[in-house]
Amino acid sequence: MILSIKLAWKNVWRSKKRTWITASSIAFSVFFACLMQSSQLGSYENMIDNSARFFTGHLGIHQVDFWEDQIIDNSFDQQALLELDLTKPSILMGVPRLSSFALASHGDRTKGAALFGVSLEEEAAFSYLERKLIKGDYNTESGVLMAAGLAANLNLNVGDTLVLMGQGYHGVNAAGKYSVTGILKFPIPALNQGAIYLPLETLQEFLSAPNMISSYSILLEDSQDTEGMKAHMETILKGKELGVKTWQEMLPDLVSSIELDYYGGWVILVILYIVIGFGIFGTFLMMIKERTYELGILNAIGMTKRRVQTMVAIEIFLLIFLGVLMGVLMATPIILYFWANPILLSGDAALAMEKFGYEPIIPFALNFKIFYNQGISIFVIALFLAIYPMLAIKQLKIIKALKE
Amino acid sequence: MKVIELKNLSKIYNPETIPVRAINDVTLSVKEGEFTAIVGPSGCGKTTLLNMIGGLDISSEGSVEVGGVSIQDMNESQLTAFRLQHIGFVFQAYNLIPVFTAKENIEFIMVLQNMDAKTMQERSDDLLDRMGIKNQKNRRPSELSGGQQQRVAVARALAARPKFVLADEPTANLDSGSTEDLLDIMAKLNKEEKITFIFSTHDQRVIDRAKRVITLEDGVIISDEHR
Numbered sequence: 001m002i003l004s005i006k007l008a009w010k011n012v013w014r015s016k017k018r019t020w021i022t023a024s025s026i027a028f029s030v031f032f033a034c035l036m037q038s039s040q041l042g043s044y045e046n047m048i049d050n051s052a053r054f055f056t057g058h059l060g061i062h063q064v065d066f067w068e069d070q071i072i073d074n075s076f077d078q079q080a081l082l083e084l085d086l087t088k089p090s091i092l093m094g095v096p097r098l099s100s101f102a103l104a105s106h107g108d109r110t111k112g113a114a115l116f117g118v119s120l121e122e123e124a125a126f127s128y129l130e131r132k133l134i135k136g137d138y139n140t141e142s143g144v145l146m147a148a149g150l151a152a153n154l155n156l157n158v159g160d161t162l163v164l165m166g167q168g169y170h171g172v173n174a175a176g177k178y179s180v181t182g183i184l185k186f187p188i189p190a191l192n193q194g195a196i197y198l199p200l201e202t203l204q205e206f207l208s209a210p211n212m213i214s215s216y217s218i219l220l221e222d223s224q225d226t227e228g229m230k231a232h233m234e235t236i237l238k239g240k241e242l243g244v245k246t247w248q249e250m251l252p253d254l255v256s257s258i259e260l261d262y263y264g265g266w267v268i269l270v271i272l273y274i275v276i277g278f279g280i281f282g283t284f285l286m287m288i289k290e291r292t293y294e295l296g297i298l299n300a301i302g303m304t305k306r307r308v309q310t311m312v313a314i315e316i317f318l319l320i321f322l323g324v325l326m327g328v329l330m331a332t333p334i335i336l337y338f339w340a341n342p343i344l345l346s347g348d349a350a351l352a353m354e355k356f357g358y359e360p361i362i363p364f365a366l367n368f369k370i371f372y373n374q375g376i377s378i379f380v381i382a383l384f385l386a387i388y389p390m391l392a393i394k395q396l397k398i399i400k401a402l403k404e
Numbered sequence: 405m406k407v408i409e410l411k412n413l414s415k416i417y418n419p420e421t422i423p424v425r426a427i428n429d430v431t432l433s434v435k436e437g438e439f440t441a442i443v444g445p446s447g448c449g450k451t452t453l454l455n456m457i458g459g460l461d462i463s464s465e466g467s468v469e470v471g472g473v474s475i476q477d478m479n480e481s482q483l484t485a486f487r488l489q490h491i492g493f494v495f496q497a498y499n500l501i502p503v504f505t506a507k508e509n510i511e512f513i514m515v516l517q518n519m520d521a522k523t524m525q526e527r528s529d530d531l532l533d534r535m536g537i538k539n540q541k542n543r544r545p546s547e548l549s550g551g552q553q554q555r556v557a558v559a560r561a562l563a564a565r566p567k568f569v570l571a572d573e574p575t576a577n578l579d580s581g582s583t584e585d586l587l588d589i590m591a592k593l594n595k596e597e598k599i600t601f602i603f604s605t606h607d608q609r610v611i612d613r614a615k616r617v618i619t620l621e622d623g624v625i626i627s628d629e630h631r
Binding site for chain 1: 455458460461480481484485487488489493495499501502503504512513515516517560564
């Protein structure tokens with residue numbers, strides 16, 4: 001085995017130019033594949049994170065009927081959660097939320113608005129709501145924070161008075177006047193055009209729903225670790241008339257669009273792999289054709305075909321390993337940079353992203369799996385293509401080889 | 405003691421269509437310590453005969469015995485193992501491993517034989533010394549002259565302590581000086597260590613040194629001269 005490794009290593013470096021060209025072509029495909037998958041997974045993580053933080057949490061606890069009929073009457077008393085132990089290492093935090101709809105009016109303008117009653121302090125940590133403030137004060141006891149788009153539509157500014165009208169708990173009329181204390185700008189257009197944030201108690205008072213909340217949103221350390229946590233929560237909530245939903249259940253459209261995009265990405269990767277596969281195969285072909293005579297000699301003087309195959313297999317492994325390693329080393333600093341500094345889109349590209357409800361950035365994911373997946377994929381391709389040289393050696397006829 | 409015994413050996417190409425008898429009913433034996441040249445015009449079957457003796461090719465008819473062992477019915481891997489243990493090869497185009505040094509090329513065979521490191525070291529040093537290329541031991545084939553490469557090839561063939569050495573046109577690519585040097589070495593090995601050499605050759609200088617000359621024509625032995 002040592003002899004085969006030694007011989008293979010020397011053979012790899014026998015034609016340095018060819019080795020570098022082959023390794024570079026593998027490296028570039030690994031590099032592009034890693035970058036592509038990192039940006040893909042980064043976008044998904046960002047979309048999931050945004051949606052979970054602003055809307056649903058990775059897990060949401062609701063009154064059992066709420067998800068089917070999302071009305072204020074299907075809210076629940078937050079006291080029910082106080083007696084439960086919802087702490088677990090994989091749970092980062094949880095926030096109570098009350099949501100409803102109302103007409104928002106200022107002067108002669110009226111728009112429909114989504115009302116979110118939140119604990120502003122906790123929400124600052126959960127959804128980074130405070131970071132969205134572009135004008136005014138974040139902390140308010142009885143005022144409202146308005147989304148910039150909605151504020152512009154209603155011609156409202158900080159210090160103006162907003163009138164809200166709607167239906168409260170169990171059908172009571174809900175009406176109130178609130179001072180606008182801050183303007184929030186959201187990257188997600190749906191939020192920016194219609195969200196109004198109020199302190200939880202203020203909204204509970206407006207809706208005549210003291211202590212009631214629509215959901216308790218939970219943020220997990222790992223957005224994919226939802227099923228296990230859901231089962232855990234369901235055990236805790238047994239007999240409480242409360243249910244748990246995962247973000248995948250609450251955001252099926254997001255799941256579908258991620259899946260669609262993911263498979264689309266794979267199609268591009270497969271095309272890339274096919275191209276690189278031909279390149280690798282060309283090298284293997286040359287490796288055998290150029291060296292038929294030499295391989296015949298090795299077999300003639302006593303090296304068994306199995307040993308010859310082992311030697312060539314090691315050469316292939318070394319070549320692919322070198323290419324994959326180079327690709328990973330090239331991709332790592334770039335992924336690290338874009339992971340820390342996502343690409344900010346502007347102009348038409350940004351508008352197009354916003355139109356689809358996405359934040360106009362290209363974030364990158366930093367995940368060992370990205371490198372691992374690409375490395376393994378290339379190795380599997382090489383392994384498959386290595387069938388040819390292995391068969392060629394098996395079928396090698398010494399006399400024919402010596403005449404090459 | 406006979407090291408090679410061929411009985412009614414034939415090699416027929418295209419047996420189904422237009423049969424060509426490259427070797428036709430050859431019966432021959434070679435004793436230990438012989439220095440034999442197989443000669444004849446191009447296409448007479450010299451290399452084919454050598455290939456069958458060396459287990460590189462299989463005969464269509466007849467039998468080949470090496471050291472009393474019939475190699476006729478051996479499978480491919482058995483033949484490879486047999487060649488490794490019992491037969492040394494020297495080819496026309498040197499055929500050294502280009503990425504290995506002279507010493508590594510010689511040791512290659514011994515590594516395949518799983519020889520222990522100390523014995524291998526001693527033997528390769530001894531062979532390099534006897535071939536007069538000790539100073540070139542760390543050079544790769546591309547850094548050696550044709551004659552030096554062929555000496556490495558002879559050393560490699562002897563490394564495994566084979567029963568005999570088959571040399572197919574070993575001097576074809578050498579100048580006259582290198583040819584004489586190589587023949588001197590092989591003749592000395594034959595004389596002092598009783599190593600059996602069988603050549604296929606056109607080279608008159610080789611023929612002149614041979615103790616036995618077998619002449620082939622159209623695959624048939626037309627003369628077998630012992631000197």
